[in-house]
Amino acid sequence: xxxxxxxxxxxxxxxxxxxxxxxxxxxxxxxxxxxxxxxxxxxxxxxxxxxxxxxxxxxxxxxxxxxxxxxxxxxxxxxxxxxxxxxxxxxxxxxxxxxxxxxxxxxxxxxxxxxxxxxxxxxxxxxxxxxxxxxxxxxxxxxxxxxxxxxxxxxxxxxxxxxxxxxxxxxxxxxxxxxxxxxxxxxxxxxxxxxxxxxxxxxxxxxxxxxxxxxxxxxxxxxxxxxxxxxxxxxxxxxxxxxxxxxxxxxxxxxxxxxxxxxxxxxxxxxxxxxxxxxxxxxxxxxxxxxxxxxxxxxxxxxxxxxxxxxxxxxxxxxxxxxxxxxxxxxxxxxxxxxxxxxxxxxxxxxxxxxxxxxxxxxxxxxxxxxxxxxxxxxxxxxxxxxxxxxxxxxxxxxxxxxxxxxxxxxxxxxxxxxxxxxxxxxxxxxxxxxxxxxxxxxxxxxxxxxxxxxxxxxxxxxxxxxxxxxxxxxxxxxxxxxxxxxxxxxxxxxxxxxxxxxxxxxxxxxxxxxxxxxxxxxxxxxxxxxxxxxxxxxxxxxxxxxxxxxxxxxxxxxxxxxxxxxxxxxxxxxxxxxxxxxxxxxxxxxxxxxxxxxxxxxxxxxxxxxxxxxxxxxxxxxxxxxxxxxxxxxxxxxxxxxxxxxxxxxxxxxxx
Amino acid sequence: xxxxxxxxxxxxxxxxxxxxxxxxxxxxxxxxxxxxxxxxxxxxxxxxxxxxxxxxxxxxxxxxxxxxxxxxxxxxxxxxxxxxxxxxxxxxxxxxxxxxxxxxxxxxxxxxxxxxxxxxxxxxxxxxxxxxxxxxxxxxxxxxxxxxxxxxxxxxxxxxxxxxxxxxxxxxxxxxxxxxxxxxxxxxxxxxxxxxxxxxxxxxxxxxxxxxxxxxxxxxxxxxxxxxxxxxxxxxxxxxxxxxxxxxxxxxxxxxxxxxxxxxxxxxxxxxxxxxxxxxxxxxxxxxxxxxxxx
Numbered sequence: 001x002x003x004x005x006x007x008x009x010x011x012x013x014x015x016x017x018x019x020x021x022x023x024x025x026x027x028x029x030x031x032x033x034x035x036x037x038x039x040x041x042x043x044x045x046x047x048x049x050x051x052x053x054x055x056x057x058x059x060x061x062x063x064x065x066x067x068x069x070x071x072x073x074x075x076x077x078x079x080x081x082x083x084x085x086x087x088x089x090x091x092x093x094x095x096x097x098x099x100x101x102x103x104x105x106x107x108x109x110x111x112x113x114x115x116x117x118x119x120x121x122x123x124x125x126x127x128x129x130x131x132x133x134x135x136x137x138x139x140x141x142x143x144x145x146x147x148x149x150x151x152x153x154x155x156x157x158x159x160x161x162x163x164x165x166x167x168x169x170x171x172x173x174x175x176x177x178x179x180x181x182x183x184x185x186x187x188x189x190x191x192x193x194x195x196x197x198x199x200x201x202x203x204x205x206x207x208x209x210x211x212x213x214x215x216x217x218x219x220x221x222x223x224x225x226x227x228x229x230x231x232x233x234x235x236x237x238x239x240x241x242x243x244x245x246x247x248x249x250x251x252x253x254x255x256x257x258x259x260x261x262x263x264x265x266x267x268x269x270x271x272x273x274x275x276x277x278x279x280x281x282x283x284x285x286x287x288x289x290x291x292x293x294x295x296x297x298x299x300x301x302x303x304x305x306x307x308x309x310x311x312x313x314x315x316x317x318x319x320x321x322x323x324x325x326x327x328x329x330x331x332x333x334x335x336x337x338x339x340x341x342x343x344x345x346x347x348x349x350x351x352x353x354x355x356x357x358x359x360x361x362x363x364x365x366x367x368x369x370x371x372x373x374x375x376x377x378x379x380x381x382x383x384x385x386x387x388x389x390x391x392x393x394x395x396x397x398x399x400x401x402x403x404x405x406x407x408x409x410x411x412x413x414x415x416x417x418x419x420x421x422x423x424x425x426x427x428x429x430x431x432x433x434x435x436x437x438x439x440x441x442x443x444x445x446x447x448x449x450x451x452x453x454x455x456x457x458x459x460x461x462x463x464x465x466x467x468x469x470x471x472x473x474x475x476x477x478x479x480x481x482x483x484x485x486x487x488x489x490x491x492x493x494x495x496x497x498x499x500x501x502x503x504x505x506x507x508x509x510x511x512x513x514x515x516x517x518x519x520x521x522x523x524x525x526x527x528x529x530x531x532x533x534x535x536x537x538x539x540x541x542x543x544x545x546x547x548x549x550x551x552x553x554x555x556x557x558x559x560x561x562x563x564x565x566x567x568x569x570x571x572x573x574x575x576x577x578x579x580x581x582x583x584x585x586x587x588x589x590x591x592x593x594x595x596x597x598x599x600x601x602x603x604x605x606x607x608x609x610x611x612x613x614x615x616x617x618x619x620x621x622x623x624x625x626x627x628x629x630x631x632x633x634x635x636x637x638x639x640x641x642x643x644x645x646x647x648x649x650x651x652x653x654x655x656x657x
Numbered sequence: 658x659x660x661x662x663x664x665x666x667x668x669x670x671x672x673x674x675x676x677x678x679x680x681x682x683x684x685x686x687x688x689x690x691x692x693x694x695x696x697x698x699x700x701x702x703x704x705x706x707x708x709x710x711x712x713x714x715x716x717x718x719x720x721x722x723x724x725x726x727x728x729x730x731x732x733x734x735x736x737x738x739x740x741x742x743x744x745x746x747x748x749x750x751x752x753x754x755x756x757x758x759x760x761x762x763x764x765x766x767x768x769x770x771x772x773x774x775x776x777x778x779x780x781x782x783x784x785x786x787x788x789x790x791x792x793x794x795x796x797x798x799x800x801x802x803x804x805x806x807x808x809x810x811x812x813x814x815x816x817x818x819x820x821x822x823x824x825x826x827x828x829x830x831x832x833x834x835x836x837x838x839x840x841x842x843x844x845x846x847x848x849x850x851x852x853x854x855x856x857x858x859x860x861x862x863x864x865x866x867x868x869x870x871x872x873x874x875x876x877x878x879x880x881x882x883x884x885x886x887x888x889x890x891x892x893x894x895x896x897x898x899x900x901x902x903x904x905x906x907x908x909x910x911x912x913x914x915x916x917x918x919x920x921x922x923x924x925x926x927x928x929x930x931x932x933x934x935x936x937x938x939x940x941x942x943x944x945x946x947x948x949x950x951x952x
Contacts, residue, residue: 029884029897035757036876037889037896038846039914043906044898051902 008074015070018062054627061624068617075610091186093133094176095122095148097160098194099141099552100167101321101568102575105195105233108318114229115162118193119155121227121597125191126151133189136179140167140200141525141552143175162321163552164538165525166569167200170207170586173224177214180222188222196228196578196596199571201586203578208586215590224592230577231597234265237288238322238573239273239314241565243429244329245510246301247436248361253301255329256436258429259312261286261293262573266317275299276541277310294428298436305332307519307563309556313541322572324541326556326565330517335509336378337365341385343412349488349496350383350410353505363509376400380512381505385410385487402477404515406508409483411452415492420448422470425462431482431504431511432461432471441500448493451485458483471504479515482508520564524554529566532559665808667765672939673773679946681774683743683838683865684928709733743838743865744797745775746829747784747807748822749814750843751792753891756816757844758873763934764842765811767869770942771840776804780838784810787825789818797837819891820847826855830862838865845870849914853921860925867928867945870918874935877911879904 034040103115110117126135135148141163154160173190180188194200202208215222243258257275268290272283275297286295301308307330314323337354341347347367354365370386374396382400384407389397401407422443425432434440443462451464458474458481474481488495495501522529537555557564578586583594712721712732722735747768755761772782776799783797784807793810795803822843829839839859845852845868859866881900888895915931922929928949932941 026884026899029886031886031888031895032881033757033890034887035754035760035844035873035890036846036911037754037887037891037894039907039910040887040896040898040903042910043903044896055899055902 005074008070011070011073012067015063015066018059018066022059058624058627061620061627065617065620065624068613068620072610072613072617076613090133090189092180092183092188093126093135094145094179094185094188094190095135095137095151095154096172096176096190096192096194097137097139098167098169098172098192098197098200099139099160099163099165100195100197100200101162101164101319101572102195102197102200102233103229104162104321105236105319107231108234113162114195114231115160116155117597118227118229119160122191122193123152123154134185138172138175138179139163140169140172140194141165143172145175145179163524164321164554164566164568165552166523166571167194167197169194169201170205170211173211174207174214177211177218180218180220185222186220188220190222190224191227192224193227193229196230196583197572197574198576198578198582199569199574201578201582203582203586208588212588212590222591224587224590226583226592226594228578228583228594228596232265233318233575235267236264236318236322237266237314238262238264238319239312239325240567240570240573241312241325241327242294243511244327245514246329246332247510248332249300252303253305253332255299255301255308257297257299257312257327259295259297259325261288261295261314263288263290263292264318264575266290271315273297274313275310276313276536278308296429307331307517309535309563309565311536311541311556321538322568324538324554326536326554326567328519328521328556328563328565330514330519332362333380333513333516334378335361335363335380335513337363337381337383337505337509338374338376338379339365339367339383339385340370340372340374341367341383341410342370342387343385343487345489345491346385346410346487346496349498349501350385350505353488353498353502354381354383354509356502356506376405378516379405380516381406381408381509383408383410383505386412398476401479401481404478404512406479406512407481408505408508409456409481410487411485413452415450415452415486417450418448420451420464420466422446422448423463423465423467425470430461430473431507432500433507435503441503443500446494446500448486450487450492454483454485456481456483479512520559520562522564522566523569524552524566525569526566529557529559529564532557532564534558535563665812667762667769667811668773668808669766669770669939672770672942676770676774676939676942676946677777679774679943680778680950681745681771681780681838681946682949684949708736710736743775744781744783744833744835745772745838745840746797746833747772747782748826748829748839748841748843749784749786749811750820750822750841750845751786751788751814751816752820752822752846753788753817753889754820754844754846755871756890758875759934760844760871760873761814761816763932763938764869764871765814766938767932767942768840768842769808769811770938772804772807774946775838776801782807785825785829786810786814787821788816789821791821791825791828797833816890823847823851823855827858830855830858830864833862833864836863836865838867841866841868842871843868844872845918849917849921852918853925856922856927857925860927865928866925868922868930869941870929870931872931872933874933877908877933879907 097115097118099115103118104113106113107117135151137146137148137154137157137160138144139159142159144159146157146159148154148157176190179185238261240260240262241257242260243256245256247254247256255277259273266288268288270285270287273286273295275282275284277299282299284297286293307328309326309328311324311326317323339347339350339354341350351365351367355361355363358364374393376382376396379400382397382405384397397407425443427434427440432441432443448464451468454469454472456472456474458472460469460472462470464470468485470485472483474483486493486495488501490496520529535556535558537553540555554567557566580594709722709725710733712734716734720734720736722733725731725733749764749768751761755764768784772784775782779799781797781799782804784793784795785791786793793814795807795810820843822841826841856866856868879900884897884899886895886897919929919931930941930945
């Protein structure tokens with residue numbers, strides 16, 4: 001708790017005044033000669049605890065009333081951002097600003113983004129501090145310290161503007177600690193403003209241990225004041241392109257874009273989804289249920305074989321920063337599949353599924369023995385149907401997958417015999433997704449006679465009726481490793497018929513071939529893609545010149561011969577926030593204070609804090625007055641039954657009645 | 658030799674004149690030695706017929722009812738009620754507590770006026786004053802000059818010490834053999850059970866007991882607005898108390914005590930008068946005398 005008039009607190013000893021008056025009152029007794037002592041002694045012995053408690057309560061009420069009066073005069077600011085700065089000013093204030101896209105969510109009342117609101121609060125706090133502190137800004141996108149002449153100008157700095165880069169809060173604190181150590185700051189306060197998004201705070205990161213240790217070892221006094229902008233976001237929908245692939249059609253090519261829409265406090269609605277392909281705009285109506293939606297959009301590319309780019313755009317909502325999703329798609333590439341097997345039974349079918357029409361689809365497939373050396377440079381899909389790889393082979397396959405390649409692991413050996421059926425599978429997207437005309441693959445018609453157990457813990461894409469997996473996917477780096485529980489072999493399953501096998505393998509090939517293209521997809525802030533020509537950005541989406549993306553903006557970047565789509569990190573769509581307990585855990589022994597700004601209403605209430613003390617004072621005085629009122633017994637007048645006497649106003653004993 | 662006290666401020670001639678029209682009557686038959694205004698347990702020579710009884714040898718033949726003999730041929734003695742005088746013993750509590758307010762002065766007024774009225778109607782009057790012990794013991798006499806001794810003694814009474822009233826009343830109950838009227842003037846600040854026990858003792862000895870219970874209004878109202886050190890007027894013990902805190906308990910104890918005494922007096926047929934010293938003593942005495950007329 002801080003105070004706008006802290007000098008008033010010097011009057012705190014005044015709370016002893018009621019006690020002193022009480023004691024003086026007790027000591028200032030007069031002496032009376034008394035006859036009816038026998039009743040007095042009885043009454044004194046029976047002076048109940050209740051009467052004493054009442055007396056102490058009255059005294060306590062008086063003390064608390066004086067205390068409330070002092071607090072009222074001192075104008076307390078409890079928990080507020082303004083209240084932070086009311087103490088003595090530190091030598092240096094490091095302002096750590098979370099510039100992640102989630103900070104661009106608009107407050108429904110003020111229609112200002114969290115970031116703007118934070119900057120205003122920081123400026124107000126700096127003004128209230130009235131100190132001679134030095135202000136240094138570190139933003140989450142660049143993590144470069146920048147001294148600020150006047151905190152009021154914070155919102156005019158470009159490094160305090162919006163960005164599409166994720167914030168790494170432990171890294172930001174690390175940068176702040178670097179600054180403190182390198183610049184020999186005196187007493188320092190770190191003002192950290194963030195929306196406490198878990199994806200940015202990385203509560204499980206070991207980095208926090210380092211941060212805590214560094215804080216502990218700081219020679220100077222440093223403390224963290226954390227402003228958590230945790231007001232929930234309403235009516236926001238974010239979009240993300242999960243896949244943009246080129247497909248061959250009878251006439252040429254088409255682009256298939258798979259987009260994922262995520263809602264935050266959004267109601268079900270129908271709105272237009274704009275798809276922009278190299279400047280050409282087209283729209284499609286989307287019915288959104290409010291939670292999550294995966295939708296596909298197809299664009300006819302004609303005979304075009306080169307790579308391309310574009311973006312998907314949503315109408316304006318509570319956070320404009322997640323309404324754009326940029327994508328790139330590769331040129332028409334030769335898709336090579338390498339089938340490593342020691343069995344002759346499944347190899348021909350797998351080869352056929354991987355390259356059903358080599359000349360038309362620009363595809364090829366090779367079969368080789370597990371003992372042969374692996375050459376994966378130009379391979380899109382690796383199908384492994386042999387004993388589990390070990391040593392260098394295993395390492396090579398891991399590297400292949402991490403670089404964007406796709407691996408399909410198939411069983412070997414005898415397997416478990418029986419009669420199995422598929423119960424459920426993921427038909428929204430992926431290898432078993434619906435066909436172009438929206439029909440499900442005939443997976444339910446498959447019959448299985450043998451299967452092998454899948455030891456991988458990837459996400460299950462298809463499941464038998466006894467809940468054992470048929471197909472799983474384990475993301476590895478940019479690629480993926482699929483595990484299939486059966487073989488396209490008559491002894492194993494009816495997968496050999498090809499109705500499911502061919503589209504499944506073809507989709508895996510398309511997924512893997514992207515690795516070979518001269519395109520890239522990266523999160524904003526990826527150090528590999530900081531230079532190049534900006535082809536599209538949020539500005540170009542708004543009709544302006546694309547400008548220069550720099551390290552903080554999403555868009556399309558042409559780096560030499562490569563096309564790169566830079567998007568906000570996936571974690572930004574996860575609205576899970578750190579709780580107070582999480583914050584306490586990550587900071588450990590680091591001195592910090594958290595204030596959660598949950599909206600404009602609460603901010604207004606903080607300025608009214610002194611009124612509560614006024615009300616408290618009145619409440620205590622009222623209670624004191626009620627307690628001090630004479631009891632019924634004390635109010636009882638002279639009423640002794642049986643006294644056969646009359647009184648006169650001026651009683652003169654012995655006089656006439 | 659003691660100097661007689663000539664202070665007579667407790668006597669008001671006007672009050673004496675007005676009250677002398679009223680008679681001090683005993684509620685129970687008294688045993689006097691001369692004819693008087695009060696009923697006697699014995700048969701006497703008053704004009705009020707009492708009863709017939711059979712003649713026994715030795716009876717005075719003058720009391721034979723000849724008319725009855727003429728009708729029934731039997732001797733019957735016609736008896737009449739005997740009227741006698743009474744002995745009035747005034748018992749004045751002179752303990753330290755009677756110094757509170759004007760309780761002692763008030764008691765003196767009541768005692769002196771009652772003594773005067775009794776003496777005026779030919780009754781014998783005696784007086785006992787007691788503090789720790791009996792300080793004055795004036796036997797009952799009916800000579801008007803005796804009244805002077807009583808007034809002198811009243812004028813010299815000074816309050817001091819503990820209340821020895823209970824012991825004094827027990828002694829009195831044993832000492833006076835004939836039935837008498839005993840009037841007690843006290844604040845009765847004593848154990849109520851012991852008090853009632855001595856009242857019972859007096860009533861057992863067939864005495865007519867009248868108790869004037871004197872209280873000061875301040876003792877009931879207990880009006881103090883700040884802590885007070887109360888000093889016992891009988892033994893100098895003191896207690897510091899917050900009046901507002903202990904008042905309810907004080908008042909409850911006082912009420913319980915008064916109720917106890919009142920109930921005990923009713924049980925033992927004691928003529929109990931609770932008197933506030935703020936009240937007009939003439940009216941108190943007038944009510945007292947009239948209530949005795951009604952029986």
